[in-house]
Amino acid sequence: MTYQSSLNDPTASLNQQIMVLAGPAILEMLMHTLVWTADTAMVGRLTPADIAAVNLGAHMMFTIAAIFGALGTGATAMVARAIGADNSEKATHTASQAMGLSIILGLVIATVGMLMAQPIFEKLVDDPLVIDKGSEYMRIVYIGAYFLIPQMVGNAIIRGSGNTFIPLLSAVVANVFNIVADYVLIFGKLGFPAMGSRGAAIATGTAQILGACVTFYYLFRGSGTIRLSFRKLFFFESTSVKNLVKLSIPAGLEVTMNEGSRLVSSFWIAQLGTVSYAAHSLAVAGESVSFMPGYGFAVAAATLMGQRLGAGKLKAADESVRRCVLFAVILMGSVGVLFFFMPHRIMGLLSTSTDAVELAGRSIRIGAFEQIPIAIAMVISGALKGAGDTQGPFRISLVTNLCIRLPLIYLAVFVFQLPLTVVWIISVTQYVVEALLMTRRYRKGHWKTIKV
Known part of the structure; x- marks a missing residue:
């Protein structure tokens, strides 16, 4: 049984269908984590100016791309709904509208990013060398950014159609x-000169273009349910565009809120001192690995929810979400057990600083x-968005x-001057409340009546 047929085969169990979707999505996230780790390790061997330039430039670019790439959230929901209703023509039409919008967004954002690279760095830092290197990094890497948002939206369309393997291949x-x-x-190998941060920019920009080529080939020339035509990309139809934008704006605002909150709280945590900030960074790096199962099963829940609703199968939609939650809880709960019983050993893999590892271990145990x-x-967030x-x-x-x-992190850092471990207790509190509110929202059943 092939990848795609196992998803569409009515005799395939729900567990099989979930794993067909979640497995590649988890591996895709693993690939992104590995390249981030490798990037950090290699750039970390350069000068402080190179490190600052690459980290700031990459963070800005990928944050902006994630915000506008949220157009893919609306595309996933609408495409999945059409596929579930066995309406491939509507799915293709929606995909064309989304891709056309994403190409325009990519052109505008990448062009603005290239033109505004130096003014942005001049606002952020005072070091002339960081400004020079950072501006150069952004101007180069934003060449690849022309393709990044269309690639993100294209992969979202493909996931909505029930295929998470192609986004994995692209990654x-x-x-x-x-x-x-x-x-x-x-570092200047195989006859190339050592280019430092400029080399990192060229590598990242080119990689984005290559990854996008895989996605675009599948959408425009592949054998999937959806096959796009370049001639139809920019013939926008007001109702489809309005629905895409209506679904995607809240998703983009959610990304903005989450990323902005993490950035602001990171700046505040830096006020606790060098060791505390280093320990927090180590704990966050270790924690990020644990998000992979959650991401994979969220993708599966979004796709199955959309397709089941499109087919008018409310009970099956609900059951697929509950099963995805169960699998995610089992896997991430197992990671939690490791974090609780082996925190210092795990943090010791990421650093040799005794003080930082000690504090990071206590944090990751929380x-x-x-x-x-x-x-x-x-x-549940993925399921709601899929609906x-x-x-x-x-x-x-x-x-x-x-x-x-x-507010609680601000009070902990600036008013009561509490240790880093209290910040992590606040983080636990936030996620517990978030899980309760998501569950409450889902159980209200508003998702059953949404039309897209």
């Missing part, structure tokens, strides 16, 4: 090239209690960040 091609090209261009709430919140309810997750994110995370 493998891009990230393997990125790692190899980083090594060759940063973070063990986040794992199950995060699993529940991620999967077309993007308002709910955004509002919940707004509440948990503005009413719990930010």
Whole structure:
């Protein structure tokens, strides 16, 4: 049985269908994590100016891309709904509208990013060398950014159609090239000159283009359910565009809220001192690995929810979500057990600093209690978005960040001057509340009546 047929085969069990979707999505996230780790390790051997330039530039680019790439959330919901209703013509039409919008967004954002690179760095830092290197990095890497948002939306369309293997293949091609090209261009191997941060930019930009080529080939020339035509990309139809934008804006605002909250709280945590900030960074790096199962089963829940609703199978939609939550809880709960019983050993893999590892270990042990709430919140959020309810997750994110995370961390750091471990207790509290609110939203059943 092939990848795609196992998903569509009515005799395939629900567990098989979930794993067909979640497995590649988890591996895709693993690939992104590996390339981020390799990138960090290689750039970390350069000068402080190079490190600052690459980290700032990459963070800005990928954050902006994630915000506008949220157009893919609406595309996933609408395409999945059409596929479930066995209406491939509508699915293709929706996909064309989404891709056309994403290409325009990519052109505008990448062009603005290239033109504004130096003014942005001049606002952020005072070091002339960082400004020079960072501006150059952004101008180069934003060449690849022309393709990044269309690629993100294209992969979202493919996931909505029930295929998570192609996005994985796209990630493998891009990230393997990125790692190899980083090594060759940063350090000057195989006859190339050592280019430092410029080499990192060339590697990243080129990798984005290659990854996008895989996605575009499948959408425009592949054998999937959806096959796009370049001639129809920019013939926009107001109703489809309005629905896409209506679904995607809350998703983009949710990304903005979450990323902004993490960035602000990170700046505040830096006020606790060098060791505390280093320990927090180590704990966050270790924690990020645990999100992979949640991400994978959230993708599965979104796709199955959309397709089941499109087919008018409310009970099957509900059962698929509950099963995805169960699998995510089991896997992430197991990671939580490791975090609780082996925290210092895990943190010791990431650093040799005794003080930082000690404090990071205590932090990640507290973070063990986040794992199950995060699993529940991620999967239910994915299911709600797959049903077309993007308002709910955004509002919940707004509440948990503005009413719990930010004010409590501010009080802990600046008013009471409490240790880093208290910040992690606050984080656990945020995720517990988020899981409860997501569950409450889901149980209300508003998702059953949404039309997309």
